[in-house]
Amino acid sequence: MSKKQHYKITVNGKEEEFLAEPRELLIHTLRERLKITGPHIGCETSHCGACTVTVNGKSVKSCTVFVAQADGTEITTIEGIGSPDALHPLQEAFKEHHGLQCGFCTPGMIIRASKLLEEIPNPSEEEIRFGMAGNICRCTGYQNIVKSIQAAAAEMNSAKEAAE
Amino acid sequence: MKDEVESREDRVAGLKGMGCSRKRVEDARFTQGKGNYVDDLKLDGMLFGDFVRSPYAHARIVNIDTEAALKVPGVLAVLTAKDLEPLGLHWMPTLAGDKQMVLADGKVLFQGQEVAYVVVQDRYAAADGIEAVEVDYEELPVLVNPFEALKSDVVLREDLLAEDGSIPDGAHGPRKHHNHIFTWEAGDKDPTLEVIDNADVVAEETMYYHRTHPCPLETCGCVASMDKVNGKLTLWGTFQAPHAIRTVVSLISGIEEHNIRVISPDIGGGFGNKVGAYPGYVCSVVASIVTGKPVKWIEDRMDNLMTTAFARDYHMTGRIAATKEGKITGVHCSVTADHGGFDACADPTKFPAGFMNICTGSYDIPTAYLEVDGVYTNKAPGGVSYRCSFRVTEAVYFIERMIEVLAIKLNMDAAELRRINFIKKEQFPYQAALGWEYDSGDYHTAWDKALKAVDYDGLRAEQAQRVEDFKAGKTRKLMGIGLTFFTEIVGAGPVKNCDILGLGMFDSCEIRIHPTGSAIARLGTISQGQGHATTFAQILASEIGLPADSITIEEGDTDTAPYGLGTYGSRSTPVAGAATAMAGRKIRAKAQMIAAYLLEVHDDDVEFDVDRFAVKGAPEKFKTMNEIAFAAYNQAIPGIEPGLEAVSYYDPPNMTYPFGAYVCVMDIDVDTGVPVIRRFYALDDCGTRINPMIIEGQVHGGLTEALAVALGQEIAYDDMGNVKTGTLMDFFLPTAWEVPNYETDHTVTPSPHHPIGAKGVGESPHVGGVPCFSNAVQDAFRPFGNTHTNMPHDHWRIWKTANELGLHG
Missing domain, CATH: 3.10.20.30 (Beta-grasp domain)
Structure with a gap:
């Protein structure tokens, strides 16, 4: 002490x-x-x-x-990063694409993904897999996590384009 | 009226019942960080507990000095076995009929064993307090090899010797040696040996299925809170079987069961790790009773990997006999099972080696014999079913390796060898030589579909070319084609032969329909990520005609949920899912009477249609389930009690037998030993499919855990009994970087005895995946003389195999 x-x-x-x-x-x-x-x-x-x-x-x-x-x-x-009335696109995408099961890794996974998408707004699958390799999930096998992040990236990019 | 214009198709879709990929209702809270896991629980005045653990694998405890620890700020008490002994709680029963020390009673039997329990104000005081407890150990000879343990004079469990030094029978019969636990046999020994002695061809192999660990991302933990005013104990924890925990706590503590409430909140993955009862639970309960305050105990990762619930550790020797043409005539499987210091396997009572006797696999093998010897060693206790039904991974690995070894011996294609030995569709229900009655299957169809999907012949041609290129020095990469056809045995199980601590392995569902046409259903199971709140509502939606979105599913609170044996061994859908359907049918039966009364016709003159009862032959005359629900609460109907509720306790007549066909294509760099999975195709037949999205997710996850086990995940010990893989630095959990994309596929062969034909799927991909990944590695080296190498196939071991085969020049 x-x-x-x-x-x-x-x-x-x-x-x-x-x-x-x-x-x-x-x-x-x-x-x-x-x-x-x-x-x-x-x-x-x-x-x-x-x-x-x-x-x-x-x-x-x-x-x-x-x-x-x-x-x-x-x-x-x-x-x-979001509220019940206005979820972050990643929160929506993880729900939509079954990017979680037990949910224990999910907060870390989503907050990391949110950073990744700031670093690389339109990542390839390889970039997602590499950029998320510090976050372990024991349930999903990552396939749907990758899909969720891709979907969120697409959503965020199209929202950004619409705003510009 | 909306109902009149809505098509039947729309009404079906509106229910979101069975067969649709309904999005999960659990996800809103998990994606927003609002899950409620046990470590999130904070109660007023809550204390923490943590363990002083043994650094030695086998040692006598000479003295425990707690004086200095008690002076550490924040340390309130230090419990040792001496404190628990007067309460009779220094030992506890295990699920396998053995007993286990709660706190070291005179000696320790494995590294990391619980020696003393500090009760403290916060986690930091725990660390300080643990450091200040002084324990004098006198080291004893360490036994980490079960074969040596069976020959050694060193007695691990003096407590199991009679006063005259003789060895009394154990829970599963005679013991041959002081470090022997049981011998368990299935099948016919003499006829099997005779078949093998007289066979055209016999293939023999010895394989070690290494020790590993389920390692859910959330470790085990609990909060015990004794309310001394009301005499009620509440125990929150990461329990895969909350009701069983309640009964066990009552039996060992003497607290009447109605005064114990066990709650499993959200659980961060289980995979078998959270089935058993651990010293942390007992000590936390005692500490709460003593202090009158809530006490939280949460494992750290090292505690988790080193002490709670290992899996596998089976040394298996097999002999498989066949005709020259490849028709298998007999199998002999002999297992030496390393159970560690206490036999704490989580198996049904009558099955000390679980369902290892499913080891004849998917094949029509007329004669078979299995013998399993359990052995004590200086390793952690456990022996849980890591993402499988009791020891089925071991069984499937055994037979799927033996098939490959036999194919080599026969110089046959392993896919064809499987095909000619499959149990045929018309043979179901099939009585297997080792005792089980397989309920249903269509293996040939699944196999052909799988081989066609991957262009199996094309792959073999490519592989042959690769071998040529390798020999010609054009490539340093070999190609392996891993095949597996597995049959799982899940849904334990029929009360007549399945119990845990005497509790029959039925399961349950209780439904309450609310007046406005929504409902709550409670089950005896508990989700750890499987999405029960989503899928069980789908079963009910289809059964009772109310939308899944209007049905709340609740599990894990023993004060409210009906008694059930919990979630493991893929038993939730086969058992509790059946109970859900049956309870739903009781609701429907009463609804039918109410509908008939409202429609002023005889009960038999109405029929159920999606979401309503309609008069037969006059579909325009109907009452919706919504209307019926309301009527159940607001009308006095002659001869019918008010309300609309039902409960079902379902005792399954048989197990269910999901199966699948997997193919893995792998490229292996001979010089680095790195395997790259180029393709993985998984066809699963889990009978009726409730939610395809969730099934696919389960398959992805199970395959990834299989990849881990096959390619690197191991609990390894050195000769002194030190755990070499106690952190995630050494214990392999695959990341997104190592894991491939999987192709999923299915056939549907409903279970004939299950109310909705469902068989369970959560564990199939793990059971089938491990041999498939392993077979791919082994297959790559087959052209160079490899018959078998042990898992885990990490880079070093693969490199070593290549080296031993002379592939490094």
């Missing part, structure tokens, strides 16, 4: 200030402290990606980041 420190992070647009031990893992800050339970814990070793969130514009596995490292950052979780 060590002395608590003062931290400030912004999660899904909301500023949060608190005292915590520096060794607290970001996933626990989110899940235990802030009650944001969308990101999940699957391995605690950065392999499975169930805890993936976006930190300062980058996909990050929050199970291996200390809260001290996240001080002052802006974080987006699955809870921050």
Whole structure:
């Protein structure tokens, strides 16, 4: 146990200030402290990606980041990318294309995919498979996840074209 | 009226009943991060529990010093076996008729075994507290090989010896040695040996189906909350069988069953890992009773891989006899099963080796004999069915390898060898030599469809050319064609021969129709991703004529759901799905009487049509199920009780026997050992298809878990009993990068005894997939003299095979 420190992070647009031990893992800050339970814990070793969130514009596995490292950052979780009345195209696409089964990997999968589509708006299947390789799914075999991401990309690109 | 203009076709479509690819109702919450998994549960004053675990695989415990740990801030208590002993809870019964230490009682038998349980304020205090517990161990000789264990003087389980040192019978009969658990036999030994002795051709092979782990993405866990005011214990957890857990908790704790409520919330995958009862559950319950506060225990990944529920670990020797023409005349299968330190296999009581006696596969084999010896070693207990019905993966792997080995011996094409030995369509129901009665099948049709779809002859020609090119130095890549035809045995099962801890393996469904024509149905099963809330509503929609979208399916709360044995072994659709249909038919029977009353005709003069009862011969006179539902609650109908509810407990008359034909085409780089799956074709026949989208998803997922097991996933130990694959760094879970796209196909052979003809599908692709991937690897090396190499076929082992065959020049 060590002395608590003062931290400030912004999660899904909301500023949060608190005292915590520096060794607290970001996933626990989110899940235990802030009650944001969308990101999940699957391995605690950065392999499975169930805890993936976006930190300062980058996909990050929050199970291996200390809260001290996240001080002052802006974080987006699955809870921050859509609402029940206005789902993110990825949320719609995963439902439509059976891109999930048990749902445990889904929040990490979708938040990672949302970043991937910012990095590569029109990815090939190979780019999707490579770009999503940090997120493990034990149920779907990925085929429908790939399909969901392709469908969301198409939807987002056509919406963007319509807006331009 | 809308009903009058709506076509019958539209009315059928509007129900979203069986056969349509209804989108999943579960997905809204999962895609928005609003799933409710056990670790999401937070209760006022909730404490945490975690284990001090043994670093040794076999050691005597000299002393446990908890003094320093109790001084660590946030640590409230440290439980050891001594604390549990007065409650009789330091050991617990296993599902296999053995007993298992809850906390180390004088010794440890495997690395990672639970030694002490710290009760703490939060997860960080747990880590600090565990570190401060001092345990003195005295190391003992370690046995990690079951064959050596059977010869060793080292006694692993002193608790099972009689006072005079003799070896009393175990739960499954006589034990031959102090490290022997049981011998289980099926079939006829002498006639089988005679057939083999006198056969034209006998192929023999020894194979090891390695130890692996189901490894769902969510680990096991629970929250126990003892309400001392009302004397009621609530236990939330990742339970694949919540009712069975309730009964077990009642039996071992002495708390009356009505005072225990077990809740399985959303479960992040199970695959067999979450069937059994684990020390974490018992300790959490005790800690909650002692502290009066809720206590949460969640495994970390290492705990999960090292301690809860391994799968497989079967050493199998087979002999298969045939005529010169390739007609199989007999099979002998001999298994040494490594069960680890305790026999905690999750099998029906009468089947200590599960349904291994389905190992004659899809073939008409007149004579067969199976013997299985269970053995204690210094490994973790378990032996669960990882995405399969009890040991069926082992059985199917065995026969599908033996067929290949026989084909080599006969110098025959393996597809043709299968074809000439299939059980013929007209032989069903088929009595197999090892005891099972296969309910239905049409194997030839499925096989021909599969071979045609992949252009099998073309593939073989291409492969032959590739071998020529390889020999001529034009390529360094070999091509393997993996074949598998599998028959699963699922839907356990008939109460007459299937029980777990004495609980018959029926299942249940209770339906309540609401006055406005919607409904809730509750089942004894529990989804872990299979989409029960979607598919069971489809069964009901077709049975009772209310839209699936108006039917809520609820599972996993023992206070509200009818008793059932849970979800594993592909039993949900075969058993609870049948109960759902049967309960639906009870609703329909009462609805018929109500409709007849409303239409002022005799009961027999109305007939069910999609969503209504209509007068026979006068379809314009009808009452919809909506109208009938309302009438059930607002009219006094002579001779009929108000309300519209039904419950069914379904005891299946037989198992169901889904089958499938798989082909895998693989290119293998001889110099790197890297296999690339070029094509995978999967034809599944699961009988009546409820939701094709979900079936396809199950096939993709099952095949991917099969790929993992065949190509790298392993729980490996060193000679000291150290787990070498305790994290996801070493334990192979395929990513999107390694996994191919699959082609799915189907035939439909409904189960003749199931109310809707469904057979179950969730596990078929895993059962059929493992031998198919393995056969592809082995087939690539067949032209160079390979008959069999053991899984997992990781890059290193494939490279080694190539090297041993002299392919590296």
